[in-house]
Amino acid sequence: MIYGPTVLFALGEGAIIPLLPIYATRLGAGVAMAALIGAALVVGQVCGNLPAGWAVARFGERITMACAGGLALVGLAGMLLAPSLGVLAASVFVIGFCAATFGLARHSFMTTRVPLAFRARALSLLGGAFRLGTFIGPFVTAALLAIFGNDHAAIWFFGACLLATILLVMLGPDPERQLVTRSAPVRDDLVEDTGEAVTGSVSTAALRRHEGDTAARAGVFPTMWRYRSVLSRLGLAAASLSAIRSARQVVLPLWGVSIGLDAQTIALVVGVSGAIDFALFYASGQVMDRFGRLWAALPAMLLMGCGFLALSFTHGASDAAMWFAMFAAVLGVGNGLSSGILLTLGADVAPQADPAAFLGSWRTLTDAGGAAAPLIVSAITALSSLALATGAMGLVGLLGAGAFVRWVPRSVPRGRAGA
Template identity: 75%
Template sequence: MDAVTDRASDILWRFAPMIYGPTVLFALGEGAVIPLIPIIAAQLGADVATAALVASALVVGQLCGNIPAGWAVARVGERLTMAFAGVLSIGGVLGMVFAPQLGVFAASVFLIGFCAAAFGLARHSFMTTRVPIAFRARALSLLGGSFRLGMFVGPFIAAGLLALFGDEHAAIWFFGGCLVATILLVLLGPDPERAVDAADSPGPAARPAAFVEDSGESVTGSIPTAERVGVFRTMWRYRRVLSRLGLAAATLSAIRSARQVVLPLWGFSIGLDAGTIALVVGVSGAIDFALFYASGQVMDRFGRLWAALPAMILMGAGFLALAFTHDLVNAAMWFAMFAAVLGVGNGLSSGILLTLGADVAPPADPAPFLGSWRTLTDAGGAISPLLVSAITAVSSLAIATGAVGVIGLVGALAFVRWVPMFVPRARD
């Protein structure tokens, strides 16, 4: 590791509250609210299907917010984008608390998802332009781990608030408090964008030749003076990498999302009670969270494929094998075992989508590209539960689970094909 990387590492650790704090705070509040969205929707008159649709508004909002967030970050910067998104999110929180009808509540959930895209993209863009490539995967794995920490702890906070106050809206008010703290931290704390000198960021020399050819123009200008282009022009200019590596990344997002849907449904379908299902899913989530930094270490030391490929194979094979255990005598044991396998695979994939997006983003102005990249990956995550639901409706949950496994294995082959072409090997 060279002196530049040592300096970047020191600065990242010194400014960790400012760099990772907003992500943790937002994810804590969001994680506390997510399990209660269907319940509050039902209280407003939604049936089961409609409540599920309202819950999906969060993912749809994030999907729709990526491209506008890319535009905002490119124009006004990461800090102001996060502050503005925090203010809009407070509006969404107030809408959720005081919603007089289901439509207003659903719109508020959508708005929060829309703003979540801005938080995610702002820090993603910051890491892309400020962190040297030799330390990039670890920095982005920490960013992914910050989000996972919030989403892991948030539901437990919601459970405590529900037990204390007996009102689901207490978790929404907690989210509002997290947003206020986030805005204050972003606006009043030291600015990490100024602490990390842009001159220490990875330059065009770190880009693979195939990607430079894809851009069609020089990227040798400095970050402050480089030409800024629109989001849709960026999508067209980098269509080659987006249509190849971007789709491979979307398959990873798809099987991650499917894991959150399939595991609870599988436990229910084999006759387990809610407590047992929650325990198995919780253990799987704990394994996932425990491995988030290991993924960054592997990617930085050995290359991106060494983390992406094992993760995809583990999750793809895990889903495929689970599909054959539904009617076995020891179905509960197999369920617990493969849930753990999926947790390991998902943990090893922490930060991969962030890192690959940063690797192939144009170094001069990454935000519009990252908006397109995150739209692709979020689309994979949004479509996957719908695919599981549709296949289950026409056949069975076992076949739907097997189909997810096949998607994972196909995605592994896509990573083998496209990662070496577009992404430079990580430097030791």
């Protein structure tokens, strides 16, 4: 009930992502327009975080996820019946909008329910659930194409995943109520700000009554202003990590094409990098819980930053293909070691009474970093070269590493956001 909805949504989303350019070109889009259609998914996710934070704080995770699943079905219907590129782009945007809701709902739930002792491992598993969907989804699409011979089968598959998600969320046991029931009730007269982080199952309602003027009542934008110092420092460091992750997905295929590799070889190298990334997602949580958040964030940023920088000097080498494969693996290791770090840091610094509004701002920053990276790579490549764009991403990684060293707590946090 905790991880299932996330896995189902990510699996369906991962199945349609490879086909978005095909749907766009069928409606007359060129290469640039097809890329914009694909980008609508990311833009929708960026735009959906703040409304999702408000909805989760107002209605709860369960109702919000069910409504998001229904809205995503509308988006899928639009994709199936789209008569024009505008309708297709709007439909993809809606699906991205709903993806933000699913991500934030479970992030908020686990922030208030998971003990600090294994918070990073639990959130790394949540990050692994997203990785599982995007890793397996394209293989599901390939199988569906082989069986049915119609690329709309992936949309129908996503629809089945969404229906299963809605049924699971609405008819299955509610983790929020179960975890509160199993724990001792929280008495209003015992709820006080002791300076310690909330580590167990908490009565959110009691905490809201106690804090009165907290994020739950203040709303999304007042919460953003209240915690502006955290968001402007640690939030920007997190955005740099998101940018490096996103740049990896863009740079590696482009690099393979630029050095003359065939599609099969590029797919193999990128696939191996993705497999390494996926294999390490739980190790990241172990490191964070045992040694602190910085021990996962810093090695990941250094590996990816140095990997991009080193790769940028190999374009004209005689053995460029070997260097490409090697540094793709290095980037996969760095990305895998960072699995769950953005979720965990967001949970660490969020107000524990009701973190949804704060996490909406946090996830907007991180998703904006991921959305900006492909644009930066494209602009620098157009003005200069892909090697310079790759080096620039390496510098972003090293700057982000310095920001993490400055702002990440050296141990598991014991205070509240803004402390």
